[in-house]
Amino acid sequence: MITTDKPTVAGLPSGPVDPSPTPDESVTGRPRVLLVTGLSGAGHTTALKILEDIGYEAVDNLPLSLLNGVTRGGNNFARPIAIGVDSRTRDFTADALADQLNRLQADPGLDVRLIFLTCSDEILRRRFTETRRRHPLALDRPVDDGIRKERLLLAPLRERADLVIDTTDLAINDLRRLLRGHFALDQKPTASIAVVSFSYRHGLPREADLVFDVRFLRNPHYVPSMRDLTGKDAAVGRFVETDPAFQPFFESITGLLLPLMPCFEREGKSYLTIAVGCTGGRHRSVFTAERLAEWLRGQGLEVSVRHRDMARVAVEEA
Template identity: 55%
Template sequence: MTASADRLPVVLLTGLSGAGKSTSMKALEDLGYETIDNLPLAFLGALLSPESDHPARGVAINVDIRSRGFNTEQFLRRVDSLRGRPDLDLQLLFVDCAEGVLAQRYTETRRRHPMAEDRPVTDGIALEQRLMFPVRDEADEVIDTTLLSTNDLKRLIAGLFPLDEFAGLTVTVMSFSFKKGLPREADLVFDVRFLANPHWVPDLRPGTGRDPEVAAHVAADPAFPEFDAHVTGMLTFLVPLYRREGKSYLTIAFGCTGGRHRSVFMAERVGGVLREGGHRVTVIHRDTVFA
């Protein structure tokens, strides 16, 4: 999303409590958006009325179950109405998270879930999910923060909603473990579990795909040269086409069994190749912690 002279960029943020909406709003504020948190639903139309003065480069508004007068059906009707406005470039962002992780976050922080009242936190989470999932289905963008760090979430927000018209395409290359699930935000996923696995070499097992010895072991697989040529060639071809079509954010994910060796090596390699091609690239290792 980029600012234009005739359309105001608007990010309408919603989602599950505890999923990361506050972090998302802060990230949008850092990008230059004017942010309004917990806006009563009845004020949404007035705030964005055509007669209103909008000096901001962009506006980010958080409306969720805490908002006074919130109703799922009314909210979606207002979203549909705003989407039809020629003066607004509106995107609905839904921040999601797995139920178990949400419960853990509330337990660790000792905060009360806004819908739990005097019931267990899991009851509040389940009730909110039932109310909000119709909104999730209508969202333009869904970010699942279950396995994301705060910094990863901020990077995703920056890639999805830039205000700089010259920002172009932001590419994220990610490594992940299939044991922990596919990254929902990925546009392209590559399974590299067929490559030689350093896990079975005792001296290499403690390392990661960033280590030269581990990288050399993976690259020595007879299948690697041809695979590498196909993947880097395809991505070198595709990324400029995504940019030409106006896509602002592209996530390329490489997965292996543990998300530590082969996928990390390939993410680093492809990230480097794309940077050499002049693309703006961020490399994220979702399931590996480096010393």
């Protein structure tokens, strides 16, 4: 489930700066406060840089004792605020942050969200090793001890979070797209959709909201002339599309999605990730993801497409 051919999230530079929107551009009409927390090494700094790029005032490692002063008088915010608070922070505990969250969310003049970033132990271990950083909860002990301790410490906050982001398999552009989808200050009323193709051999995309399995379709891998092609090639597309099972399946998923989209929007879910998987993530899932994205755009939706495993070396599929 862990991929190693993507850049990691922590420490990477974010993209070009967007023009700073004004406070009344928040979707709710109230000044927005984003609290960003989670596991050390999961990408807090990068997430805050991205949020700053899209118009938030970003403050990292703010002591909890100062949080009240920073967020008081929300109507006077020059910009919406994103605040990083985690185990590095002076006077930090999960209970203390939960108390502050309760106070902020009780203020009818603020739109407050909690973002929790997490990651697999293997990738966290690698990030600390590559950067030669010590874990803040295990300064004189192995990194694994700090990771275990922090997971336990932050478990109640993960349960409270409005959005949990697992950065294990996310490249920097994926994280940027996800944060923009959820928290852009100039959001349109329609939802943004990400369609991801993937290989079941390498695990489900952790960010997926809906998953569709196309392993029942005929496999182009076993046609020698198509083995080295992908689902973006016309020959593979024709092969998959002429499978008698494809059209009924495709009509069933579009028939499912059509009435669901207004429901997601009504519930405030402004960003949705739809994953389509096959065994190798190279042929059937890629073609189906492209077709699905095309159909969604035809419904007037904003859609991005990512083929997570398409570039992997082709191997025999089961």
